[in-house]
Amino acid sequence: MTDESVFDRYRADVDQPMRRLFAAYGEPRYGWFALGVIANLLAQFASLAPPLVLGAAVNRLNGQTYSLPLVPGSLLPSGQEPLFWLSVAFIGGAFLLTGVFTYVYGVAANEFAHGVMHAVRVDCFEKMSRLDMSFFDDKQTGETMSILSSDTENLEMFLDNALTGAVRLGAMLLGIGIVLFLENPYLAVVTLLVAPVMAAFTYWFMKRAEPLYAARRSSMGKLNTRLENSIAGIELTKTTASESYETERVRGSSKQLFEDTMSMLRLSYFYRPGMELLAGVSFSLTFLVGGYWLFVGAPPGATGQLQVGTFVSFLFLSQRFATPLAEVSNIIDQYENAKASSERVFGLMDIPVEVDDPEDGTELTDAEGNVVYDDVTFAYDDSETVIDGVSFEAKPGETVALVGPTGAGKSTMLKLLLRMYDVTDGEVRVDDHDIRDVTLESLRSHVGYVGQETFLFDGTIADNIRYGDFDASDRQVREAARAAEADEFIRSFPDGYDTRVGERGVKLSGGQRQRIAIARVVLHDPELLVLDEATSAVDTETEYLIQKSLDSLSADRTTFAIAHRLSTVKGADEILVMEDGEVTERGDHGTLLSEGGLYADLWSVQAGDLESLPEDFESRVIDESD
Numbered sequence: 001m002t003d004e005s006v007f008d009r010y011r012a013d014v015d016q017p018m019r020r021l022f023a024a025y026g027e028p029r030y031g032w033f034a035l036g037v038i039a040n041l042l043a044q045f046a047s048l049a050p051p052l053v054l055g056a057a058v059n060r061l062n063g064q065t066y067s068l069p070l071v072p073g074s075l076l077p078s079g080q081e082p083l084f085w086l087s088v089a090f091i092g093g094a095f096l097l098t099g100v101f102t103y104v105y106g107v108a109a110n111e112f113a114h115g116v117m118h119a120v121r122v123d124c125f126e127k128m129s130r131l132d133m134s135f136f137d138d139k140q141t142g143e144t145m146s147i148l149s150s151d152t153e154n155l156e157m158f159l160d161n162a163l164t165g166a167v168r169l170g171a172m173l174l175g176i177g178i179v180l181f182l183e184n185p186y187l188a189v190v191t192l193l194v195a196p197v198m199a200a201f202t203y204w205f206m207k208r209a210e211p212l213y214a215a216r217r218s219s220m221g222k223l224n225t226r227l228e229n230s231i232a233g234i235e236l237t238k239t240t241a242s243e244s245y246e247t248e249r250v251r252g253s254s255k256q257l258f259e260d261t262m263s264m265l266r267l268s269y270f271y272r273p274g275m276e277l278l279a280g281v282s283f284s285l286t287f288l289v290g291g292y293w294l295f296v297g298a299p300p301g302a303t304g305q306l307q308v309g310t311f312v313s314f315l316f317l318s319q320r321f322a323t324p325l326a327e328v329s330n331i332i333d334q335y336e337n338a339k340a341s342s343e344r345v346f347g348l349m350d351i352p353v354e355v356d357d358p359e360d361g362t363e364l365t366d367a368e369g370n371v372v373y374d375d376v377t378f379a380y381d382d383s384e385t386v387i388d389g390v391s392f393e394a395k396p397g398e399t400v401a402l403v404g405p406t407g408a409g410k411s412t413m414l415k416l417l418l419r420m421y422d423v424t425d426g427e428v429r430v431d432d433h434d435i436r437d438v439t440l441e442s443l444r445s446h447v448g449y450v451g452q453e454t455f456l457f458d459g460t461i462a463d464n465i466r467y468g469d470f471d472a473s474d475r476q477v478r479e480a481a482r483a484a485e486a487d488e489f490i491r492s493f494p495d496g497y498d499t500r501v502g503e504r505g506v507k508l509s510g511g512q513r514q515r516i517a518i519a520r521v522v523l524h525d526p527e528l529l530v531l532d533e534a535t536s537a538v539d540t541e542t543e544y545l546i547q548k549s550l551d552s553l554s555a556d557r558t559t560f561a562i563a564h565r566l567s568t569v570k571g572a573d574e575i576l577v578m579e580d581g582e583v584t585e586r587g588d589h590g591t592l593l594s595e596g597g598l599y600a601d602l603w604s605v606q607a608g609d610l611e612s613l614p615e616d617f618e619s620r621v622i623d624e625s626d
């Protein structure tokens with residue numbers, strides 16, 4: 001469902017993701033990268049020394065000269081015993097150096113890879129938190145989570161393992177190639193004869209593997225989305241006894257992933273032994289030609305003698321080919337994953353933010369709380385108009401109530417004030433500023449919002465009241481809770497204000513969560529208050545308590561209240577009755593009752609007086625979009 005998403009649109013336009021990744025995130029850490037590469041090269045070169053020393057020692061024992069590539073013979077001692085000790089020192093020193101360089105390489109490569117991963121993750125989150133509400137309306141949670149976790153991990157794996165693995169492989173091939181040529185060019189050609197075949201085989205593998213990796217990634221994404229959805233909907237699954245249905249759905253997605261993984265692995269398992277076989281061919285050829293040279297005489301085209309020690313070194317070194325080459329499939333695997341992951345990362349980063357801070361935005365300071373909706377029209381995305389030419393004014397300190405049938409556009413109206421979305425036409429002004437001209441932070445910090453459902457972060461009750469005013473003292477938190485009629489129930493918990501609320505606040509009742517949300521607003525003390533059916537989800541007794549605290553909260557600040565229970569907004573300065581995105585009636589409670597319109601009918605319904613309803617009542621209150 002989320003597969004064909006806004007992500008795909010921007011992902012498709014990401015150009016050269018890996019280059020961009022290096023330019024944007026690699027650059028500040030190039031020092032670590034360079035150190036890692038150099039240490040890696042040195043470690044590889046040091047590890048080539050023991051077979052060469054072994055070869056030289058064997059030569060000496062056969063009465064031939066003890067020589068090492070790149071080491072001038074004049075520096076070497078001539079006696080057998082000093083040469084023995086020198087060999088021991090060389091071999092010991094080579095292992096020591098390999099160890100030290102491998103350590104340096106490990107530290108540097110990880111600093112680089114994890115540094116990039118950390119920066120990418122934080123930037124992705126920062127970008128995500130600035131994205132428009134409409135992005136979240138499309139429910140991209142699973143996809144966004146997987147970018148923040150598994151995609152950044154893929155990048156880390158590639159930068160840490162594969163990139164340095166590739167460097168190591170290159171260093172190994174280069175180092176072995178050079179050493180072999182220095183030792184014996186003829187035999188070196190024989191040993192390296194299979195290298196072009198290996199390259200062709202690798203190319204073939206990469207071409208075949210690419211679509212298989214893509215298929216696997218896609219089924220992995222689908223499975224994640226499925227799991228995300230199934231876990232989020234566990235309550236519905238249980239209440240409708242649909243566990244087996246959900247399991248079947250997960251089984252289907254998991255089976256697809258299994259099959260795609262197996263097709264990929266079948267190719268991969270074919271490649272790895274294939275490379276090992278080619279490395280074996282290289283070894284056998286070296287053995288064949290070198291052995292022939294030693295036992296029979298110079299092979300066609302070769303001149304001179306082959307020393308036994310040189311032959312031993314060759315055999316050891318040509319064996320070294322196999323392991324790093326077999327790693328190529330891992331490197332390709334991780335490269336493909338990282339490429340797709342950086343596409344996803346930059347796909348997210350490239351999503352444009354519509355509702356953003358204006359350039360040179362004004363700070364809304366000391367708002368008085370005058371709010372004007374001036375001929376406001378709004379539609380979500382490109383769909384039909386939800387608010388249609390609405391105008392009204394709320395003077396500082398006034399309460400404006402919005403009532404009307406479900407789907408009429410009441411919540412949408414208030415979301416426009418918070419700039420969760422921008423108006424399509426007209427403007428919303430606070431203290432004579434078009435809200436699009438002031439900074440988002442200063443606008444929102446002047447508005448307190450209590451919705452139908454309250455989200456609480458996992459943490460303590462005090463943390464949740466303090467959310468948004470993080471420096472508030474314990475005393476201020478308690479006072480706010482008292483004003484929100486929450487102090488009493490909070491203190492009845494054994495841990496009081498330090499009680500942990502559980503994920504999303506599940507350990508508290510709806511009414512308790514709502515009172516915590518109100519306490520949060522009281523503490524914040526905003527000039528504007530938005531109450532979107534703040535009491536709809538609670539019982540009558542709690543509603544009474546909440547209403548009491550809301551009444552005192554709204555007494556001296558501009559308040560917008562949406563209510564289905566009309567008794568809660570009876571005292572509002574102005575009541576706007578909305579139908580199909582338009583304000584069809586306006587006035588205070590008395591005026592609206594006397595007009596005998598929809599408001600008066602709704603009031604009759606709530607008073608239980610169904611007899612007096614006009615015939616068209618039902619058709620007016622039924623949401624046509626349902």
Ligand SMILES: Nc1ncnc2c1ncn2[C@@H]1O[C@H](COP(=O)(O)OP(=O)(O)OP(=O)(O)O)[C@@H](O)[C@H]1O
Nearest residue numbers: 137380386404405406407408409410411412413625
């Ligand atoms: N995020 C959204 N994306 C697209 N359309 C939306 C979105 N939210 C609401 N709508 C549509 O906008 C219209 C107005 O919805 P809104 O929530 O503002 O109505 P409401 O009057 O507050 O309803 P209720 O009283 O049921 O909360 C509805 O037709 C709804 O389907």
